[in-house]
Amino acid sequence: MISRESVAEGGGDPQPSGLLEPVKNTHLPGEEGSDSHAETPGSEASVESKAYQTCASTVLKVLGGLLVVLCISSSWVGTTQVVKLTFQSFSCPFFVSWFSSNWNILFFPIYYSTTMVTTREKQSPIQKFRECSRLFGEDGMTLNIFLKRTAPFSILWTLTNYLYLLALRKLTATDVSALYCCHKAFVFLLSWIVLKDRFMGVRIVAAIMAITGIVMMAYADGFHGDSFVGVALAVGSASTSALYKVLFKMFLGSANLGEVAHFLSTMGFFNLIFISCVPLILYFTKVEHWGSFSSLPWGYLCGLAGLWLVFNILVNVGVVLTYPILISIGTLLSVPGNAAVDVLKHEVIFSVVRLAATCIICLGFLLLLLPEEWDSVTLRFLANIAEKKSDQDHGEELTESSVHTRSRSRANGAVSIPLA
Numbered sequence: 001m002i003s004r005e006s007v008a009e010g011g012g013d014p015q016p017s018g019l020l021e022p023v024k025n026t027h028l029p030g031e032e033g034s035d036s037h038a039e040t041p042g043s044e045a046s047v048e049s050k051a052y053q054t055c056a057s058t059v060l061k062v063l064g065g066l067l068v069v070l071c072i073s074s075s076w077v078g079t080t081q082v083v084k085l086t087f088q089s090f091s092c093p094f095f096v097s098w099f100s101s102n103w104n105i106l107f108f109p110i111y112y113s114t115t116m117v118t119t120r121e122k123q124s125p126i127q128k129f130r131e132c133s134r135l136f137g138e139d140g141m142t143l144n145i146f147l148k149r150t151a152p153f154s155i156l157w158t159l160t161n162y163l164y165l166l167a168l169r170k171l172t173a174t175d176v177s178a179l180y181c182c183h184k185a186f187v188f189l190l191s192w193i194v195l196k197d198r199f200m201g202v203r204i205v206a207a208i209m210a211i212t213g214i215v216m217m218a219y220a221d222g223f224h225g226d227s228f229v230g231v232a233l234a235v236g237s238a239s240t241s242a243l244y245k246v247l248f249k250m251f252l253g254s255a256n257l258g259e260v261a262h263f264l265s266t267m268g269f270f271n272l273i274f275i276s277c278v279p280l281i282l283y284f285t286k287v288e289h290w291g292s293f294s295s296l297p298w299g300y301l302c303g304l305a306g307l308w309l310v311f312n313i314l315v316n317v318g319v320v321l322t323y324p325i326l327i328s329i330g331t332l333l334s335v336p337g338n339a340a341v342d343v344l345k346h347e348v349i350f351s352v353v354r355l356a357a358t359c360i361i362c363l364g365f366l367l368l369l370l371p372e373e374w375d376s377v378t379l380r381f382l383a384n385i386a387e388k389k390s391d392q393d394h395g396e397e398l399t400e401s402s403v404h405t406r407s408r409s410r411a412n413g414a415v416s417i418p419l420a
Helices: 034-087 093-118 125-136 143-168 173-180 183-193 201-219 225-251 257-274 277-284 298-321 324-332 334-344 352-368 374-411
Strands: none
Touching: 034 093, 034 143, 034 173, 034 298, 034 324, 034 334, 093 125, 093 143, 093 257, 093 277, 093 298, 125 257, 143 173, 143 225, 143 257, 173 201, 173 225, 173 334, 173 352, 183 201, 183 225, 183 352, 201 225, 201 352, 257 298, 298 324, 324 334, 324 352, 334 352
């Protein structure tokens, strides 16, 4: 959701100021170009230093990205597993979703505190809030904009979390996390239809693989019972998540980290003010009933909400700090992470059909991560390999021919005299 600008201004190397000043010609005969030769070592050192800095920054970016990947997958696995533990004593998925969404209010305060520590520019919270509210237009945040822009996204956010939690009551954490990965395919299909994004055959294949995995997952226990309902709920969660992302790109476009922090905190306020009535309605209608507030599992609830908040922060911050593809890989790695926990702790036995469906969905997810120019890049790479191989073969042929010529000349008693 966040776009990163990585083009540096003034791409050329800075030139020494001495080169810009007129220099008198004091060269002696035969000494032309002595200054340029004197400057060559310095320029080479500058190029080497720049290359070293670029290489070091790339390595640090990759290492930081791997660390972010590990943290993202761990936080998402922890969130899913804590939900399963919470449901053992407190099976109220909408209350859990509402309570966790309220923690999004902390997103902007955390962002502001971090910028105050890491940057020299000091702004008051109100000034920073107004600066980040430009995401909503030139007028900033108004009541009309607050309701018009925040309401649909907050509802989609709540539906995504609620359907995900409902699916966890029916399926294992591994199945739900694998099915949720289908949201990548739904984002591509919606972007292709609604946003008129570029058509890519490999992504159509990936979408077909995701749908195939969904059908196989539903067929694993027959098209009936809790398994089928759980698959439908997980696919519904992935669908609403994809719709959220496509609508965000359509109406709000690209946003920097501060604007995203502002937006998520605004959604948290909307959730606290306007959606708080829904848990009360479900409570009084006995749909979701709990005892006194003192009997609620606050430890699990706060741990779950905290992990969910950490996951959202890492996803949005990671796009700025490292490569976006690593963030997607971090989400995908939650599938084997949940599988390891389910097998080791809950002693879950996966059927062959479920394992095949999970692998097909994950493979489709990886295909969706291919860049748009992957085909031309691959062709160029293969062409370079073929060219190097042909050059190597040609060099070997020349070597062999020279060896045969020398051996033939020695056999005839000829002596080769090098030219002076």
